[in-house]
Amino acid sequence: METLVVGSVAYDAVKTPHGAVDRMLGGSATYFALAASYFAPVRVVGVVGEDFSDDDLAVFHRRGVCTAGLERAPGKTFFWAGEYSPDMNDRRTLDTQLNVFADFQPKIPEAYRGTPFLFLGNIDPGLQRSVQEQMNGPEFVAGDTMNFWIERRREALAETLRGLHTLVINDAEARMLSGGYNLIAAARKIQEMGPPTVVIKRGEYGALLFSGSRVFCAPGFLLEQVHDPTGAGDSFAGGFVGALAECGAADDAALRRAMIYGSVMGSFTVERFGVERLRGLTRAEIDARYRAFRDLTSFD
Amino acid sequence: METLVVGSVAYDAVKTPHGAVDRMLGGSATYFALAASYFAPVRVVGVVGEDFSDDDLAVFHRRGVCTAGLERAPGKTFFWAGEYSPDMNDRRTLDTQLNVFADFQPKIPEAYRGTPFLFLGNIDPGLQRSVQEQMNGPEFVAGDTMNFWIERRREALAETLRGLHTLVINDAEARMLSGGYNLIAAARKIQEMGPPTVVIKRGEYGALLFSGSRVFCAPGFLLEQVHDPTGAGDSFAGGFVGALAECGAADDAALRRAMIYGSVMGSFTVERFGVERLRGLTRAEIDARYRAFRDLTSFD
Numbered sequence: 001m002e003t004l005v006v007g008s009v010a011y012d013a014v015k016t017p018h019g020a021v022d023r024m025l026g027g028s029a030t031y032f033a034l035a036a037s038y039f040a041p042v043r044v045v046g047v048v049g050e051d052f053s054d055d056d057l058a059v060f061h062r063r064g065v066c067t068a069g070l071e072r073a074p075g076k077t078f079f080w081a082g083e084y085s086p087d088m089n090d091r092r093t094l095d096t097q098l099n100v101f102a103d104f105q106p107k108i109p110e111a112y113r114g115t116p117f118l119f120l121g122n123i124d125p126g127l128q129r130s131v132q133e134q135m136n137g138p139e140f141v142a143g144d145t146m147n148f149w150i151e152r153r154r155e156a157l158a159e160t161l162r163g164l165h166t167l168v169i170n171d172a173e174a175r176m177l178s179g180g181y182n183l184i185a186a187a188r189k190i191q192e193m194g195p196p197t198v199v200i201k202r203g204e205y206g207a208l209l210f211s212g213s214r215v216f217c218a219p220g221f222l223l224e225q226v227h228d229p230t231g232a233g234d235s236f237a238g239g240f241v242g243a244l245a246e247c248g249a250a251d252d253a254a255l256r257r258a259m260i261y262g263s264v265m266g267s268f269t270v271e272r273f274g275v276e277r278l279r280g281l282t283r284a285e286i287d288a289r290y291r292a293f294r295d296l297t298s299f300d
Numbered sequence: 301m302e303t304l305v306v307g308s309v310a311y312d313a314v315k316t317p318h319g320a321v322d323r324m325l326g327g328s329a330t331y332f333a334l335a336a337s338y339f340a341p342v343r344v345v346g347v348v349g350e351d352f353s354d355d356d357l358a359v360f361h362r363r364g365v366c367t368a369g370l371e372r373a374p375g376k377t378f379f380w381a382g383e384y385s386p387d388m389n390d391r392r393t394l395d396t397q398l399n400v401f402a403d404f405q406p407k408i409p410e411a412y413r414g415t416p417f418l419f420l421g422n423i424d425p426g427l428q429r430s431v432q433e434q435m436n437g438p439e440f441v442a443g444d445t446m447n448f449w450i451e452r453r454r455e456a457l458a459e460t461l462r463g464l465h466t467l468v469i470n471d472a473e474a475r476m477l478s479g480g481y482n483l484i485a486a487a488r489k490i491q492e493m494g495p496p497t498v499v500i501k502r503g504e505y506g507a508l509l510f511s512g513s514r515v516f517c518a519p520g521f522l523l524e525q526v527h528d529p530t531g532a533g534d535s536f537a538g539g540f541v542g543a544l545a546e547c548g549a550a551d552d553a554a555l556r557r558a559m560i561y562g563s564v565m566g567s568f569t570v571e572r573f574g575v576e577r578l579r580g581l582t583r584a585e586i587d588a589r590y591r592a593f594r595d596l597t598s599f600d
Contacts, residue, residue, distance in 0.1 A: 217519040256599040299556040
């Protein structure tokens with residue numbers, strides 16, 4: 001089933017212990033769309049500037065992603081620069097230039113409004129809400145948020161949360177949003193805020209799924225080389241929502257499979273810089289890694 | 301099959317955000333023995349002082365643990381005091397009084413020398429080696445170590461490692477011992493030092509098994525309340541080695557099951573202070589939590 005993502009399309013400058021890139025395609029909607037494209041037809045709503053190159057647009061098109069909702073505005077594309085710590089568990093933002101993203105007002109094209117699977121990337125919760133209002137009642141809505149909105153836009157965020165089926169956030173954000181340290185208690189509290197399903201990402205340690213009263217733990221995939229963690233969480237979300245859209249269901253079994261496909265996509269992304277690995281995968285490679293996750297976790 | 305553990309039997313003072321206890325039964329051999337006792341007959345070699353109480357000795361006997369190798373020496377029992385950080389991921393040692401443990405020279409009783417499963421708790425690697433030399437070729441030898449021995453007794457440790465089937469250490473120790481950050485590379489390097497199997501504990505995130513070229517990931521069990529993390533790692537080791545001893549095998553399937561039983565025992569220990577939870581479990585409770593681990597990790 002079709003999947004729509006609303007979020008940032010950006011240029012990133014990234015420095016890790018394995019190298020540095022001055023300018024490469026990035027942004028939450030980009031990673032999400034490319035990851036989800038291996039599972040379902042994907043549509044992107046976002047904004048880029050006049051500097052956005054045809055080559056980068058072609059990255060979406062080669063993966064069959066529809067960019068009819070990717071607006072081109074006067075000015076420059078959102079730019080982010082960051083540097084990772086030696087163990088890559090922390091990163092420092094060196095520069096953020098919102099550019100055309102500062103005035104982003106998502107407009108959902110008429111043809112997109114019936115899209116059954118929707119992912120609200122990490123943007124102002126008021127804008128997330130406006131996207132939901134423009135849609136014709138999607139079957140499944142997942143969303144992301146971050147510390148900035150939790151601290152400064154708590155009321156708008158509360159309203160957005162009431163409309164979500166699944167919130168996908170990291171452990172620090174779950175603790176901040178719930179006000180507690182324990183992740184079970186944090187998830188329960190967030191479930192009471194609206195979304196019946198909460199996914200908590202734990203970086204290299206994998207991700208947890210809280211679905212009703214059940215819990216599922218997806219491990220982090222062990223890699224000998226992690227080159228660039230940028231986009232791992234958005235790739236996870238793309239694999240997760242994409243896998244649900246592929247089977248058109250969101251029951252417990254489908255959610256668990258989707259957690260593993262999300263982990264698979266995140267694990268590929270970090271193997272190279274930016275979207276380099278993600279843009280050129282095959283479904284056979286993805287399914288082979290899915291089986292590797294089974295081998296990593298199965299016991300009698 | 302019978303299992304022998306050599307290590308510390310101690311009194312601990314522990315402070316966590318959930319309370320404080322001035323003096324309670326502790327020590328690596330204690331946690332190991334009680335955890336392993338649910339799976340196999342256990343024998344303890346260690347030393348206590350004149351202050352060691354009959355009530356505490358009875359804790360071992362009620363679990364059927366043989367203490368014929370638990371020497372009583374003039375002086376006081378090893379005492380450790382520590383305080384945990386608010387999130388309980390760090391702890392600070394407030395006091396260490398080695399007492400009778402300072403001159404501990406493990407003597408393996410004649411009747412113990414043929415014990416088929418052996419666990420060398422975290423003591424001087426020279427003493428670990430002397431234990432191995434007193435034994436009549438056990439079928440399976442696992443061992444633990446710590447930063448102190450890695451830094452100061454590297455050569456003696458290298459000799460001990462050559463005699464181990466399995467090394468059970470935590471992630472920070474694995475990185476220190478191997479000199480690298482990546483855990484796959486660290487495990488490979490440690491395997492080259494001797495033990496064909498390496499278990500790396502990651503605290504609340506679970507544990508990894510590197511067995512030949514295969515990897516298995518046991519998740520940390522999610523608990524709403526963690527009261528005292530003391531002894532979790534030693535309880536893990538006790539459940540791990542005990543489960544292997546129970547089935548008398550150490551092939552990949554047995555090792556994976558043992559990883560889960562180890563995780564089960566560690567998860568029980570942290571629910572209460574000291575050995576309170578561990579001393580009074582039933583096998584039915586243990587097997588129910590084993591099934592809960594399956595529910596936590598299984599997917600189509």
